Amino acid sequence: MRDAQQLQGNILTPKGWIQGTVNFSDRIANIQGAFSDPAKNDLPYILPGFVDLHVHGAGGKDTMEAGDAVQVIARMHAQHGTTSMLATTMTAPVSDLEQALQAISISCKERGKNSARVLGVHLEGPYINPGKLGAQPDFATLATLEQVQHLHAIAPIKLITVAPEMEGHLELVKQLTEMGMQVQIGHTLGTYEEGVAALENGATGFTHLYNAMSRLDHRAPGMVGAALAHAKFSEIIPDLLHVHPGAIKAAMRAIPHLYCVTDSTAASGMPDGQYMLGRQVVHKCLGGVRLEDGTLAGSTLTMDQALRNLVSIGLDLQDASRRVSTYAADYLGLPERGRLQINSYADIVVLDRELNLTAVYVEGEKIDLANA
Template sequence: MQLHGFILTPDGFLRGTLHCEGGRIVAIEGCSVPETQARGETMILPGFIDAHVHGGGGADVMDAGEAVLTTARTHARHGTTTLLATTMTAPLEEIEAALMALAPWCNQSVPGAANIAGVHLEGPYINPQRLGAQPDHAWVGTLQQVRSLCRLAPIRLVTLAPEVPGHLALIAALSAEGLRVQIGHSNGRYEDGVAAIEQGASGFTHLFNAMSGLHHRDPGMVGAALAHARHAEIIPDLLHVHPGAIRAALRAIPCLYCVSDSTAGAGMPDGRYRLGRHEVYKCQGGVRLADGTLAGSALTMDQALRNLVKLGLSVQEASMRVSTIAADYLGLSDRGRLVPGARADMVVLDGELSLQGVYVEGVAIDLAT
């Protein structure tokens, strides 16, 4: 297979041809051009990588059956070629059931779907004072329990609140076992965030949301992130975080990367959907609980890219924030950049940054279904 156009490589745009074989990129030929020349033409970028996906296409990953497959197919039609299926805080038996349902789909090549690279365990090890839209089933985590959950499905990311007694030691233990631990749904102080980073916490979950905010005499968890974090998620739907706060985070956190935090309402019309145990409502571009609390999002990663460019980022930097940085952070060295040997996971965009094509391991996704 060959694709022709303006190809975004780690060194910038090339005008030329990308060759794929057996699901991998085998060669890229072309001449270097500035981004200003590539804009307005057919552009080929790395497929998007989303480390925080609760659902899509009317399906919620906490459901059994093929809910995660519906989710993965929905997001593939919006350019996401790799995702982490993200669980909700719930009673233990529901989390276990969800993980067992997810496991058969993880790291499998499924026609028409994004690759599910594993699980993001968002809760239940969170602070009940900062639930956000999480159900009220938080509890203290233990290494034994997380190990037990990891035996059910490949967990790559764990979100927890470091100020909960026992969680600093848990951060150190999980990090030592190779898991990425993120700070989130936390009411902790700045000092708690710094201590968590010192124990091995590697990032922050949906920065600014569901965590203690920044005040100049009480910097909170947001202050710890802005002062010390190398990595953090952010939801760039322009509802969860003001554009000015996104710009501040971009200046402060070198490896800020974008996630959708999407729910069943992603890719669907306005209406009523499920988010774990919650009933949520998609309306006016957002997803909320009945009381108006933001409850995940309806964002897709193609819109995330457009929003970043609208904020003033170049296409190359925006692509890094929706693909390359997340790939590196998750240890997925075979994706997130267009180079020979990488997976042939790509998106094709027109001059308006609208999707014209999506490829997962070199196989075209049907964007119309």
């Protein structure tokens, strides 16, 4: 149990803004004050810590490196307000995945100092369509239940990306759902009908909506059409490079719990230059990360910038906060994260009136932002 702490400002609770104080140790003890419009004062904003379900890297490190990579990544993202995250893999040979998951499992068991909580694994590949790799290396393969169970035994797979049109994958979607995983549709050339079938078999979301999936056409709605017509949850990358603001707004009108991810790479928080994304070399330049052929390859986004981007395209702060915190926590079934209420984890971010981070708390630990 950590020592009792207190913050004062405009506190965003599930019921709305409260001007007052939040008292906490590792969990929130109470929130005191009165409901108030934050526009009527100049106090800081106190929001739930950010929840990022798609993190490949940061600080020059990639999850597939194994070793201490995930610890470095979790520390860097905590400095930008991410209080919990999923370490995300790349399409790779099983031996590479085993090595990466062994390292991730260590971080899942014990949170490092000044670090975000690693909730588990987002297995993005290798069970994808080789015709829609995007920036994934060419190691796509058909999935088997036995292989997924083997990987899950090494580190907890909370979320898995699957192309449902591949042979045997539709039945696998049902089996993985029964194992307690969230199954997302992604890196897919599937039709609208195949997307609907996957949802009916237990799939619950879509990986980086619009990117690396069959597009919407009015006579062939594709996987994007299946998402817009039927999904309750989907992730999207709001770096304003991967998806046009208008397309983000269209998705928000269609998908009730559209949530944001960074899809961040080793280049996040680093200067322009050359980095690794799994087995592939990527180049950071002009705020983006690309393969040699110009294909977007993840991002340099951090969740505090994602919040600012959402506000910049017209969302109010309360809605933007839900999309970088609450909805992702809800998607994983984590009612004690992604919101500020009594007995929730004290995962808290404090922002000034320009939405710059001034403090971050992970389970009550104040994160050192000196090297942010």
